[in-house]
Amino acid sequence: MNVSIVGSGYVGTTIAACFADLGHGVVNIDIDQSIVDAINAGDAPIHEEGLPELVDAHAGADGTGRLRATTDYDAVLDTDVTFLCLPTPQAEDGSIDLSIMQAGAEQLGETLREKQDRHTVVVKSTVVPGTTEERIAPLLQEPSENEDGADVGVGMNPEFLREGTAVHDFRHPDKVVLGADDDGTLADMQRVFAPLLDEHDAPVVETDTRTAEMTKYANNAFLASKISLINDLGNICKQFGIDAYEVADAIGLDDRIGEQFLRSGLGWGGSCFPKDTRAIIHAAEETGYEPPMLHAAIEVNDGQPERLLDLLDEHLDVDGKRVAVLGLAFKPGTDDIRNARSIPVIEGLQKRNASVAAYDPVAADEMRERFPEIEYAASAADALDGACAALIVTEWDEFSALDEEFEAMARKLVVDGRRVDLPVEERGLEYEGLTW
Numbered sequence: 001m002n003v004s005i006v007g008s009g010y011v012g013t014t015i016a017a018c019f020a021d022l023g024h025g026v027v028n029i030d031i032d033q034s035i036v037d038a039i040n041a042g043d044a045p046i047h048e049e050g051l052p053e054l055v056d057a058h059a060g061a062d063g064t065g066r067l068r069a070t071t072d073y074d075a076v077l078d079t080d081v082t083f084l085c086l087p088t089p090q091a092e093d094g095s096i097d098l099s100i101m102q103a104g105a106e107q108l109g110e111t112l113r114e115k116q117d118r119h120t121v122v123v124k125s126t127v128v129p130g131t132t133e134e135r136i137a138p139l140l141q142e143p144s145e146n147e148d149g150a151d152v153g154v155g156m157n158p159e160f161l162r163e164g165t166a167v168h169d170f171r172h173p174d175k176v177v178l179g180a181d182d183d184g185t186l187a188d189m190q191r192v193f194a195p196l197l198d199e200h201d202a203p204v205v206e207t208d209t210r211t212a213e214m215t216k217y218a219n220n221a222f223l224a225s226k227i228s229l230i231n232d233l234g235n236i237c238k239q240f241g242i243d244a245y246e247v248a249d250a251i252g253l254d255d256r257i258g259e260q261f262l263r264s265g266l267g268w269g270g271s272c273f274p275k276d277t278r279a280i281i282h283a284a285e286e287t288g289y290e291p292p293m294l295h296a297a298i299e300v301n302d303g304q305p306e307r308l309l310d311l312l313d314e315h316l317d318v319d320g321k322r323v324a325v326l327g328l329a330f331k332p333g334t335d336d337i338r339n340a341r342s343i344p345v346i347e348g349l350q351k352r353n354a355s356v357a358a359y360d361p362v363a364a365d366e367m368r369e370r371f372p373e374i375e376y377a378a379s380a381a382d383a384l385d386g387a388c389a390a391l392i393v394t395e396w397d398e399f400s401a402l403d404e405e406f407e408a409m410a411r412k413l414v415v416d417g418r419r420v421d422l423p424v425e426e427r428g429l430e431y432e433g434l435t436w
């Protein structure tokens with residue numbers, strides 16, 4: 001099939017490269033010329049494991065030619081199905097901001113007036129229940145209906161990939177959710193996913209668009225709440241001097257709880273859990289329901305960075321002292337710093353008048369725009385050199401290899417928010433874990 005993908009960010013680029021790899025002809029449409037140029041040159045515009053190889057294999061000079069990118073929406077006219085992978089950020093009041101989605105849908109709807117044969121548009125972005133049917137479908141369908149043009153079907157297919165493992169997650173989904181309100185749309189969605197499901201047999205949930213939309217929020221809200229619950233319990237463990245990781249390992253053995261997403265510490269950041277929990281709370285409130293569990297999940301999460309700094313305060317007054325911050329990305333494997341826990345940690349250190357020396361293997365350039373005034377060290381060793389304390393904020397693998405580098409610290413104090421394996425005894429570190 002020929003597939004077009006509007007929006008070529010973390011989701012759009014990943015699914016484009018993966019669909020091309022599955023044999024579809026794919027075109028990425030983005031307003032950002034530098035992203036378009038990168039893809040057409042065979043380069044991945046974002047840092048994701050496995051993505052450079054796929055983009056090069058399909059869009060590069062010697063590639064299959066099944067992947068290309070453009071800024072021109074007319075490219076959709078040569079395709080059968082379009083995925084909308086546009087951002088759905090958080091508005092000031094916490095609600096979902098649909099302006100980018102609506103602008104994209106409007107332009108797509110206008111373009112589809114020219115289409116002679118049936119077209120299916122699939123909303124991939126995370127949107128609150130009712131959005132596809134009430135806010136997006138009319139923008140796509142009405143221009144063609146007014147012109148007596150071709151049928152435009154509109155479906156919803158939430159995405160569950162994680163940054164850092166996006167390619168793997170797309171290729172090995174736990175489930176594929178196909179939300180459609182008519183048979184033609186469902187059939188087109190089934191055709192697009194058939195090669196993936198031939199390769200990897202995953203359960204397929206066929207439902208309506210509203211249920212598909214809610215499934216995505218429920219998935220993210222559940223995972224975010226699971227982490228907040230283990231953090232709440234982890235904070236209790238710390239009060240009692242108990243290791244929360246030992247407790248998590250034990251409760252994870254219960255199949256009803258499961259071992260994943262029980263890593264306690266600094267909590268969740270990223271582009272989705274924070275905005276999606278707030279968006280679904282806001283959408284629920286508009287219907288007259290206040291969800292207390294989700295409010296509590298956010299409250300626990302917001303408190304973790306300050307708990308890390310409180311632990312640091314117990315050992316050291318950092319006023320005027322050099323403090324190393326190891327890890328800036330919201331999780332390892334990505335250069336994404338959106339809502340990273342490093343941000344409130346750095347803000348807290350600045351409030352205490354510490355001199356911050358930050359290091360991240362890939363996310364420093366991104367963070368420089370947010371905090372131009374702090375020092376960005378070229379390596380973890382450079383950040384530790386002369387520091388009176390180090391805070392572990394992101395669990396990059398290379399931090400577990402740190403050893404003699406600690407000897408260059410002015411005081412070998414480490415407060416760990418992510419449970420990294422460190423040579424505590426061997427190097428005589430003063431060591432505090434956030435929940436252990």
Ligand SMILES: NC(=O)C1=CN([C@@H]2O[C@H](COP(=O)(O)OP(=O)(O)OC[C@H]3O[C@@H](n4cnc5c(N)ncnc54)[C@H](O)[C@@H]3O)[C@@H](O)[C@H]2O)C=CC1
Nearest residue numbers: 007008009010011030031032085086088104125126159163
């Ligand atoms: N990042 C993630 O891991 C996941 C994100 N999602 C959801 O997917 C959606 C997209 O998220 P990301 O890929 O992270 O966003 P992103 O911000 O990385 O990428 C969005 C892209 O859309 C482009 N764009 C903006 N306006 C445009 C327009 N009018 N026409 C064409 N392109 C335009 C931007 O230049 C950018 O490249 C969001 O709803 C998000 O909640 C869902 C699952 C995972």
Ligand SMILES: O=C(O)[C@H]1O[C@H](OP(=O)(O)OP(=O)(O)OC[C@H]2O[C@@H](n3ccc(=O)[nH]c3=O)[C@H](O)[C@@H]2O)[C@H](O)[C@@H](O)[C@@H]1O
Nearest residue numbers: 159160161162163227261262263267268269270272330331
């Ligand atoms: O909607 C989305 O964008 C995506 O959001 C999350 O994916 P992502 O944010 O990329 O990364 P996660 O691995 O879920 O981590 C999110 C945050 O939770 C934290 N986390 C995760 C797991 C854990 O046990 N403890 C913990 O603190 C991570 O450090 C990170 O800050 C979901 O896991 C994806 O299924 C979903 O598609």
